[in-house]
Amino acid sequence: MNFKEQESATKLRGGYYTPLPIARFLSKWVLRTRPHNILEPSCGDGVFVEAFYNLHDYELNFTGVELIKEEADKARQAVSEKNLIHGTIINDNFLSWALKESVAGVTYDGLIGNPPYIRYQYLEEKDQQLAAEWFSRYGLAFTKHTNAWVPFVIASVGLLAPGGRLAMVIPSELLHVLHATSLRKFLLDQCNRILMIDPTELLFEEALQGTVLLMVEKKQIASSSSQGVSVVSAVNNDFLLQDPEQFFQNATYVAGDILNGKWMKVLLDPEELEVFEKVRRLPSVRKFKDIANVDVGIVTGANKFFLVDDETVTKYRLEQYVHPMFGRSEHCPGIVYDDAVHQSNKIRGLPANFVMFGNTPIEKLSATAQEYIRLGEEQSLHTRYKCRIRSPWYAVPSVYSTSIGMLKRSHWYPRLILNTAGAYTTDTAYRIEPTVQGISPELLVFSFVNSLTALTAELEGRHYGGGVLELVPSEIEKLLIPVSDKLVFDIRELDEKVKSGQDVDSLLAEQDTIVLKAAGFSSYECEIIHEAWRRIRTRRHRLIVEN
Incomplete structure (x- = not known):
């Protein structure tokens, strides 16, 4: 973990400004319903003001809020140059300013922008308090692991009028990080349709942060049901030349239990989702928590x-x-x-x-x-x-080993490690022990290498712009493990294949013919699950799938 003084000024202010083509794409969509008053939180140097130019032919009130005075001045200059007579730029803290607007009952027909990406621990104390206050205002569970963009989106949706549209550039981690759980629930509660356009290419290389274009339509009637969530993949930036309204209207929205918790399952196509829901109910497919315990490794402190x-x-x-x-x-x-x-x-x-x-x-x-x-x-x-807090300070607690270890992070797919050396593990790894008679450490380690388990790791874990997959114990417990007493296996042979650097796609496909087939999967189901894993893993790596 880096400390605040080690981070760049850009990272501390969360400023990764929006490319003009993206700003125009989002502005065009928000303007489709001819809103009369539009708000942009954290308007920066005015790129959305530039984007609005020539996109509207009616009287429009534009309000931008920007904390940094120099940037607010640039935005005012943009308003002046583009002849937005009804454009107002306010130099203020958005979360504080928006709270006063909300208390006064003020709403906006359209919200647009690119909120700052700043970790909670890097926020000033007053901003930390404001973030918590916005969560509390809507009865949402708050966590200090949050990021500035989360309360920004909450406040923005809160200020959106019924039927209004919000379009923002936000981190793709909305789909999967635990600290965005409250926001996901809030969006479903407040919005009729939620679309995310998911570009394959990183929009902000410096941030090493995957991003999505969030486009939501607020409910006309608060008590009505949401039509759900859709994610549309964009292999390259040619989508910016298309009509954003077509994306929104033609998307297939998913609702119901699939949206409980994380939203990663929305990335599965209908055929993949149908097969996934079928095979997860097979008797031989078990949740990790039902067959093994997982605990963090040894916390040394140094x-x-x-x-x-x-x-x-x-x-x-x-x-x-x-x-x-x-x-x-x-x-x-x-x-x-x-x-x-x-x-x-x-x-x-x-x-x-x-x-x-x-x-x-x-x-x-x-x-x-x-x-x-x-x-x-x-x-x-x-x-x-x-x-x-230890006495003496060098007396490390909770020192014990287990028959299985597991590294917290992985690049291609997570692996269990059969610990025949009785080695200890640091807190960058986990300690695991089978809890069910008949499931040996060897069987569990071998069975763990397959496309279904790898797919559920992608769906349940979290990842970062650099392509690293991370799992915490609560996520590991949800992994699906196909375990069969009919399985005939050679763990040393698999160990050699993994060590040899065999292509991971072919390795997991081979394992599927052993592990998944023994668990009752058909060849068709093996292929569908494998391809789903490969595609979502590729998305994590931010690579382009070649057809």
Whole structure:
């Protein structure tokens, strides 16, 4: 995690300004219903003012709000140059200003813009309080893991008049991150139709953030049911030359239980969704939480101090205090972590030794161990929160190993690691143990490698612009695992295939013929599930699927 002082000015203000073609595309759609008063939160330098030019032929009231004075001045200049006689730019904090508008009962026919992307911990204290206040205003569950764009969207929808339209450029993580759960529920409660156009290409390279174009229509009657959500994929930016209204009217909207929780299932096409819902009900397809426990790895508070290479062990004569440990993908090239892999890691100079002093008083440790602890104190490690709440600070708690480990993050697909070496794992990995008689660690690890489990990882996990997939324990518990007592398998053979770097598409397709077929899948169902996983994984990587 980076600290506030380490981040760029652009990232701290959340300013990734909208390209003009996108601003025009969204403006054209909002203007289709001929709104009379339009609001733009965080209007920046006025790109949407530029976009509105020549797109309307009637009296239009435009209000833009911008926190940074220099940017507000640029927006005012744009209003003047484009002859928007009824254009007003307000230099103010949008969340604060909008709260007063909401209390006064003011609404707008159209909302448009690109809200700032700023992590909660980087917000000023008053902005953190305002964010929480907007959640509270609509009875939404608040989390400090939120991002500035979330309360911006909540406030904007709140100010939207019945039947009004909102069009915004927002992070694609709306579909899947836990901190946007309240916003997803709020949008379904407030809006009749919710469309996201999902560009394959990153719109803001500097942000390393996938984005979508959010286009929503607020309900005319608050108590009416929502028609649901649709996601339309755009392979390239040619969609910007098309009529946005056609996208909105022709989209297939999904409603109902599929929208409970995350919205990733909306990415499945109707055929894929039908097959997915069918196979998940097969008796041999189990939820992870029903067959295994998952717990976080060891929280050291200072991984670089406690997880060391052989050179450090030798230098400080720590042999009696170390134990095998892994926590990185480079530690685990396959699906088995045994003594041979551990020795290979040590030879390669990887930090594969966990330094474990326990709660032994420092004076009872060896002289070289005491020297190593003092080295940590010179680096102020003992003042870190996780360390200073311990006595002594180097006494790491919850030290135990399990028969299976799992790295928190993955690039292609998540893997379980059969831990025959009895190694410990850092908090970059999880500790897993089967809980059902007849499901051995070997069976669970082998069965985990298949397209259905990989697909549910894509649907339940969260990802980032760089293409990394991350799973937390609550998401792992929801993964679907096909487990059959009829399965005949060779875990060492699979381990060698994974370590050899075999193409992942062919590897999972091969596994499907073993694991999914044993679980009762037809060849057709295997193919559909595999292709669904491949397509959604490709989307995560922000690559273009070649037909």
